[in-house]
Amino acid sequence: MPLARFAIRNGTAADLDRLVAIAGADAHGSFTRATFESELQLSWSHVEVLELVPEGAAVGLLVWWWVAGEIELLYVATDASHRRQGVALALVRHLLARAVELGALRVMLEVRHDNAGARALYERLGFVVVGVRPRYYRGGEDAVLLDWRAC
Template sequence: MSWILRAAAPDDLPAIMAIEEELFPDDAWSPESMAAEVAGPHGHYLVAQAEDGEIDGYAGLLAPRGSGQGDIQTIAVVARARRRGLGRTLMAALLTEARAREASEVFLEVRADNPGARALYEQLGFEEIAVRPRYYRGGVDAVIMRRATSEERAS
């Protein structure tokens, strides 16, 4: 299975929101929030389009130029595309964009009960720096992770 990564467009919002609501039923972003993020001047949102035309994943970075920092806002991969390197590919693209925007460090938050995502982020050089207790619905903690963008470990 292969994908084309491309900039997310307003026309992609229905597919993005369908994935968002399926994968994050308790914590899904609102359509209005997602639309604002995709269209925002400081963000970089990508979709992964499969050979059959379906959107199999998306990811977003917030990194205002000159701020020195970036934040991985969201990343999602549908079940049929998991364990095939798509999450890693999306993350690598966001880290490349963060470097292009001169961000020296990138942060993200991940649910403490998501060991697969945490393992991927650790493999990519992210380190746990803090915990936000009961951040997500259902009382699940958010683990805050950080990575310097100069680290070339995105592969």
């Protein structure tokens, strides 16, 4: 079923359990409770959640940094039972709109080369490959560097 009504808001310490649960469905995920706790403290880090309306349940999360005129998308994830309903699409579109509002020069991210789902998502939104970091991840997989620019 496509995503109907939703709201995106800043995450807080009260969301920690939900953030950890959503990230926990990602077999390759490196975001732990400690990571979220740390991100929630950093002045340049933005942790956001997508909630279904009117249910109020957080089903997606987004973590990004705003540094030196650029945005780095660190992590986007959707609860396993709500995938392929447009949750990540809504979150990343929201980020791209923020990038335009902030006048960001670009939005960058890195993704596992074999993460076909995430790569399809980013490609659909206009991200382009700008580089590869060989054997970047612990398991030896390459990271693909992607960029999005407003114009």
